[in-house]
Amino acid sequence: MTGTHQDASIISNKIEINSLDLFYGQFQALKLVDMSVQENMITALIGPSGCGKSTLLRCLNRMNDLIPGVRVKGKVLLDDSDIYDTSIEVAELRKRVGMVFQRPNPFPLSIYDNVVYGLRVAGMRNATRLKEIAEQSLRAAWLWDPLKAKLNHPALELPLDQQQRLCVARLLAVQPEVILMDEPCSALDPIATMKIEELMLELKKKYTIVIVTHNMQQAARVSDFTGYMLLGEMIEFGQTNDVFTKPTKKLTEDYITGKYG
Amino acid sequence: MRIHPRYTQRLAVTILGGATLLTLAVLVFIIVFVLEKGLPVVNFRFLLTNAEDMGRSGGIFTTLIGTIVLPLLAIIVAAPLGISTAVYLTEYTLETKVTKIIRFGTDCLAGIPSIIFGLFGFIFFVTTLGLGWSILSGGLTLAFMILPTIIRTTEEAVKAVPKSYRQVSFSLGATRWQTVKRIILPNALPGILTGIMLGIGRSIGETAAVIFTAGSSLRLPTSIFDSTRTMAVHFYILAREGLSSENAYGTAATLIIAVLAINLTAYWMMGRFIAKRS
Numbered sequence: 001m002t003g004t005h006q007d008a009s010i011i012s013n014k015i016e017i018n019s020l021d022l023f024y025g026q027f028q029a030l031k032l033v034d035m036s037v038q039e040n041m042i043t044a045l046i047g048p049s050g051c052g053k054s055t056l057l058r059c060l061n062r063m064n065d066l067i068p069g070v071r072v073k074g075k076v077l078l079d080d081s082d083i084y085d086t087s088i089e090v091a092e093l094r095k096r097v098g099m100v101f102q103r104p105n106p107f108p109l110s111i112y113d114n115v116v117y118g119l120r121v122a123g124m125r126n127a128t129r130l131k132e133i134a135e136q137s138l139r140a141a142w143l144w145d146p147l148k149a150k151l152n153h154p155a156l157e158l159p160l161d162q163q164q165r166l167c168v169a170r171l172l173a174v175q176p177e178v179i180l181m182d183e184p185c186s187a188l189d190p191i192a193t194m195k196i197e198e199l200m201l202e203l204k205k206k207y208t209i210v211i212v213t214h215n216m217q218q219a220a221r222v223s224d225f226t227g228y229m230l231l232g233e234m235i236e237f238g239q240t241n242d243v244f245t246k247p248t249k250k251l252t253e254d255y256i257t258g259k260y261g
Numbered sequence: 262m263r264i265h266p267r268y269t270q271r272l273a274v275t276i277l278g279g280a281t282l283l284t285l286a287v288l289v290f291i292i293v294f295v296l297e298k299g300l301p302v303v304n305f306r307f308l309l310t311n312a313e314d315m316g317r318s319g320g321i322f323t324t325l326i327g328t329i330v331l332p333l334l335a336i337i338v339a340a341p342l343g344i345s346t347a348v349y350l351t352e353y354t355l356e357t358k359v360t361k362i363i364r365f366g367t368d369c370l371a372g373i374p375s376i377i378f379g380l381f382g383f384i385f386f387v388t389t390l391g392l393g394w395s396i397l398s399g400g401l402t403l404a405f406m407i408l409p410t411i412i413r414t415t416e417e418a419v420k421a422v423p424k425s426y427r428q429v430s431f432s433l434g435a436t437r438w439q440t441v442k443r444i445i446l447p448n449a450l451p452g453i454l455t456g457i458m459l460g461i462g463r464s465i466g467e468t469a470a471v472i473f474t475a476g477s478s479l480r481l482p483t484s485i486f487d488s489t490r491t492m493a494v495h496f497y498i499l500a501r502e503g504l505s506s507e508n509a510y511g512t513a514a515t516l517i518i519a520v521l522a523i524n525l526t527a528y529w530m531m532g533r534f535i536a537k538r539s
Contacts, residue, residue: 063432068355095434105425107444118433121443167429174433 013077014039014178014208015060020074022055022064022232029055031232032074037178037225042200042209044223044240046216048261052232053212057180060210061097062090078178095122098176102183104163106155106170111147114155114166118174133173141169142199161192165199172203179203181211185218197222216256220244228252292517299514302507308515312479316495317505321512323481327396327489328519331475332464334400334485335407340457342404343411350412351419352441364416371409378406379473387474394488399475406470407460414459418452419445451531458527462520468493492516 015037022030029052037043045053058064059076062083076083083093095118106114115134116124124130134151138144143165147158155166164184171179181200185193200209200222213219219226220240227237228251236243236252247253255261306320313319354360382402392398422445430440446453468491476488477498490498492512499509 061432063428066428066431091431091434091436094432099432101425101428101432103425105423105429107426107429108448117430117443118435121430121433121435121439170429170433 012039013037014079015210016075016077016080017056017059018075018077020056020059020072020076022052022059022073023071024067025069029232030059033229033232033234035227035234035237037208037210039208040204040206041224042204042211042222043225043227044219045210045212045227045229046214046219046255047229047235048255049214050231051229053227053229054182056229057182057210057212058099060178060180061094061099063094063099065090095174096176097178097180098171098174099180099182100164100167100171100184103187104160104167106158106163106166108154108156110152111155111158111166112151114170115173117170122174137169137173138166140172140203141165142195143169159192161188161195164188164192164196168196168199168203176207178208178210181209183212183214186214193218216244228255230255295510295513295517298507299510299512299517302511303514307511311481312495312508315502315504316479316499316508318508321492321495321508321515323479324490324492324495324512325515326481327475328465328491328493328516330396330482330485330489331399331403331471331491332461334396335403335464336457336461338401338404339408339411339460343408343456344415344453346408347412347415347419348441348445351416352437352445367409367412371413374469375406375467376469376473378402379470381405382470382474393486394474394476394478396475396482396485396487396489399471399489400485402470402474403464403467406467407463410463411453411456411460414456415449415453418449418456421452422448451535454527454531458524461523465491465516465520465523466493467491468497472497492519 013036015035017033017035017037020030020033021028033052033056035043035056045056047053055064059072060078060083064070064072072084078093078097082088083097107117109117112134115137116130119130119133135144135148138147143162146162147166155163158166164187168179185196188196197218200211203209211219211223223240225238226240226243228235228243228247228249230251236247236249238248243252244256247256308320308325309322310320311322312324350360350363379402382398382405386392386398386401387394390398426444426448427440430444431437435443471491472494475491475494477490477494478488479490480487482489492515496509496512496516499505499512
């Protein structure tokens with residue numbers, strides 16, 4: 001798998017996944033997955049429950065390392081260097097590839113302490129700099145105006161959609177390059193979901209986003225590329241428009257039209 | 262024959278409620294009994310003067326000091342050791358046969374009668390290490406006695422911290438130690454404090470483990486190499502030797518009040534801590 005030559009017309013690939021296998025003990029959860037993620041685009045992963053889409057997402061910042069008994073084969077290249085290489089510092093990788101989880105999960109700390117958590121663990125002590133970045137991050141997540149007067153309030157008192165956007169702000173503060181979103185709207189109502197989707201479209205100007213979603217309409221609305229997965233395999237991958245309007249595989253078509261899943 | 266659910270329900274409420282009431286009654290009875298017999302003796306003079314004539318007369322000042330110093334030393338030794346062990350077992354190791362054996366071991370250790378610890382402390386600290394009957398020997402023995410309790414309660418408290426906090430922390434580039442320090446320990450603190458309080462409670466009331474290791478000197482200790490006597494040991498000796506039942510009950514009453522006061526303070530501190538964080 002050396003020297004994948006790229007077409008000159010294709011914009012640079014931020015992430016390149018080559019023949020990725022993943023095993024939970026004996027169970028193979030990912031089978032020879034190939035996928036590329038382009039910079040400043042939103043890439044969506046869809047598929048029925050248990051198809052491996054979240055597992056694939058968690059390979060991109062090595063969150064699967066935390067689960068005992070996981071083995072990975074194949075390559076995941078971030079800017080052309082393999083993130084599973086032994087020379088990679090996992091904590092550093094996770095600062096570059098951040099994650100928003102399914103349920104909003106602020107720490108039981110103040111709003112401010114949540115936002116600067118990543119900076120503090122990275123060793124930043126300068127109070128004015130911390131405040132600046134906190135403001136920038138909250139602004140970027142559209143939270144500065146509603147929350148600027150109550151930065152010392154407990155984060156867990158916020159409504160769920162603000163909690164989720166606070167999690168986005170907390171992530172933006174560490175200045176990641178890629179944002180992974182694992183069904184970020186599944187705990188939210190439609191209006192809150194809409195806000196997160198708008199936010200994603202805004203964020204893709206600066207970041208590369210990969211989102212796992214249960215909601216096919218969501219994938220159709222926000223993403224530029226879509227991968228359809230089933231039982232650990234990448235069945236189809238391409239531009240979102242193509243995948244939804246003229247899928248090349250029967251399995252994809254049946255899923256999108258709601259015949260199963 | 263089937264009894265109507267209405268009656269089984271009533272029966273259940275009666276039995277469950279009765280059991281609760283009985284427990285409460287026994288507890289209240291013990292406390293009232295001891296306080297009634299002991300409180301008339303307790304006053305500032307009793308607390309602040311030394312025992313005279315083997316404790317037949319005089320106060321309990323030196324045993325008060327012994328009761329403060331021994332559990333304090335035990336906690337100073339056992340808390341860091343126990344908390345570190347618990348964090349290591351829960352956060353840094355996978356659940357394997359080895360950790361299960363260690364856990365089983367701590368559970369067994371928690372169930373060992375305290376007199377065995379006393380005997381061990383006597384042989385190891387007092388004799389082999391040559392520390393003699395001293396605060397140091399007694400404190401270390403108590404530390405080993407309460408270590409399992411602290412380990413187990415800390416483990417439970419650490420496990421109760423939601424997994425998602427760890428995930429987020431790691432996903433933001435924190436190391437495991439940073440996660441432990443900034444997220445897990447602060448959130449587990451109320452549970453850890455409960456374990457420490459249990460440990461203090463056990464060591465304050467301990468006699469068997471103390472009498473073999475710290476001795477029963479009534480002199481005011483001037484260093485940790487001096488022997489001392491705790492209130493519990495004092496009570497035991499007064500009652501056992503038939504020296505003075507009034508002073509024995511006075512000591513017991515003071516001990517009960519002290520334990521109550523410590524528990525109330527702990528609850529108050531915990532309440533304040535939780536209120537401050539949320």
